[in-house]
Amino acid sequence: xxxxxxxxxxxxxxxxxxxxxxxxxxxxxxxxxxxxxxxxxxxxxxxxxxxxxxxxxxxxxxxxxxxxxxxxxxxxxxxxxxxxxxxxxxxxxxxxxxxxxxxxxxxxxxxxxxxxxxxxxxxxxxxxxxxxxxxxxxxxxxxxxxxxxxxxxxxxxxxxxxxxxxxxxxxxxxxxxxxxxxxxxxxxxxxxxxxxxxxxxxxxxxxxxxxxxxxxxxxxxxxxxxxxxxxxxxxxxxxxxxxxxxxxxxxxxxxxxxxxxxxxxxxxxxxxxxxxxxxxxxxxxxxxxxxxxxxxxxxxxxxxxxxxxxxxxxxxxxxxxxxxxxxxxxxxxxxxxxxxxxxxxxxxxxxxxxxxxxxxxxxxxxxxxx
Numbered sequence: 001x002x003x004x005x006x007x008x009x010x011x012x013x014x015x016x017x018x019x020x021x022x023x024x025x026x027x028x029x030x031x032x033x034x035x036x037x038x039x040x041x042x043x044x045x046x047x048x049x050x051x052x053x054x055x056x057x058x059x060x061x062x063x064x065x066x067x068x069x070x071x072x073x074x075x076x077x078x079x080x081x082x083x084x085x086x087x088x089x090x091x092x093x094x095x096x097x098x099x100x101x102x103x104x105x106x107x108x109x110x111x112x113x114x115x116x117x118x119x120x121x122x123x124x125x126x127x128x129x130x131x132x133x134x135x136x137x138x139x140x141x142x143x144x145x146x147x148x149x150x151x152x153x154x155x156x157x158x159x160x161x162x163x164x165x166x167x168x169x170x171x172x173x174x175x176x177x178x179x180x181x182x183x184x185x186x187x188x189x190x191x192x193x194x195x196x197x198x199x200x201x202x203x204x205x206x207x208x209x210x211x212x213x214x215x216x217x218x219x220x221x222x223x224x225x226x227x228x229x230x231x232x233x234x235x236x237x238x239x240x241x242x243x244x245x246x247x248x249x250x251x252x253x254x255x256x257x258x259x260x261x262x263x264x265x266x267x268x269x270x271x272x273x274x275x276x277x278x279x280x281x282x283x284x285x286x287x288x289x290x291x292x293x294x295x296x297x298x299x300x301x302x303x304x305x306x307x308x309x310x311x312x313x314x315x316x317x318x319x320x321x322x323x324x325x326x327x328x329x330x331x332x333x334x335x336x337x338x339x340x341x342x343x344x345x346x347x348x349x350x351x352x353x354x355x356x357x358x359x360x361x362x363x364x365x366x367x368x369x370x
Contacts, residue, residue: 001029003030003031004032004086004088004121005019005030005033006032006033006091006093007093014185015126016126018185019092019181019362020054032055032057033082035075035078035099035102037071037097061074071102076102076109080109084110084117089122090122091107093150096127096130100125104125104146107121107123122365123150123152124151124152125154126181127154128143128150128154128160129155134312152175152365153169153175156353157351159316180352181353182301183353184355190279190283193279193280196280198281199280208243209242210244211281211282212233212290213246215292216292216310219291220251220255223258226255227259230264232331236266236334236335240338242286243268247272250272253269256269282302283302283304287304287305290307291310296313296324299318300346301351305344307326307327308324309328309334
């Protein structure tokens with residue numbers, strides 16, 4: 001039995017890591033396609049080595065200069081060619097990126113002509129069932145289409161299972177509640193970061209700083225909104241006497257430099273970090289302020305209160321359990337959220353699994369088919 005993994009982004013690699021490690025350990029026949037959607041040297045050199053996972057067999061185009069249309073058309077064509085050549089039994093995609101959508105569609109197109117190849121590919125969606133119910137978000141459209149065209153849906157929580165039930169998908173497909181593989185890699189990585197020195201390098205003390213991550217276009221493409229976030233949080237940092245550590249993408253740093261903000265007193269903008277340094281900062285922060293979906297999950301697992309600067313979230317279970325709160329970019333709202341989450345203590349809820357999710361996923365997609 002042959003399995004194909006398709007990914008491109010940092011979160012996808014992290015969430016696939018424990019599963020790929022398990023496939024390697026059990027000497028399964030598999031290969032990896034990296035569409036290079038968000039390629040950079042840091043991702044390539046550090047992530048595969050640090051997470052101890054097999055490097056991709058196929059690296060597609062460098063999409064830094066490509067439009068979304070170019071990416072879709074070329075990636076779809078390239079993946080189709082690879083699937084025709086390799087003829088895998090399983091195709092595993094994760095999350096809601098453009099890469100995941102293209103991978104799922106390529107698998108579907110292969111199956112339309114299955115009579116020519118004398119086989120069908122089973123399309124498996126890891127992290128299925130998430131919904132923000134906001135169709136203005138490209139990811140919301142992606143995840144709904146992926147769930148529709150996939151054969152097996154691996155759902156993180158019962159909350160997400162209910163979303164699929166409302167859409168009548170549980171009657172049409174194999175649906176399993178498995179947890180989220182991010183719990184596995186965090187469990188393993190916590191041992192690796194025990195003696196990590198990033199706090200000493202940044203002269204920080206545990207629980208005496210806030211961690212900020214902002215990357216979504218609606219927050220970074222608008223210089224006005226980006227400036228509003230930084231300046232408002234700088235004021236709030238002064239009120240609570242907390243440094244706000246902001247590891248920013250290099251393109252975001254360029255935009256910040258364009259704004260010519262006068263000297264900040266509490267917001268500290270630093271270069272991107274490797275996974276272990278960032279995880280250490282997450283674990284020891286008082287509050288995590290983010291617009292990332294994956295970091296909402298990581299905050300929950302690490303038992304750190306989270307403020308999400310978005311109108312909505314597909315990780316709705318974190319809102320329901322009151323370990324995450326939504327905010328806009330205004331000073332009044334951000335201050336209100338910080339006041340609430342500054343007092344919050346989070347129990348070990350194990351919302352996303354117990355650190356052995358890859359084993360459950362492996363059992364469902366491999367052992368059940370043998």
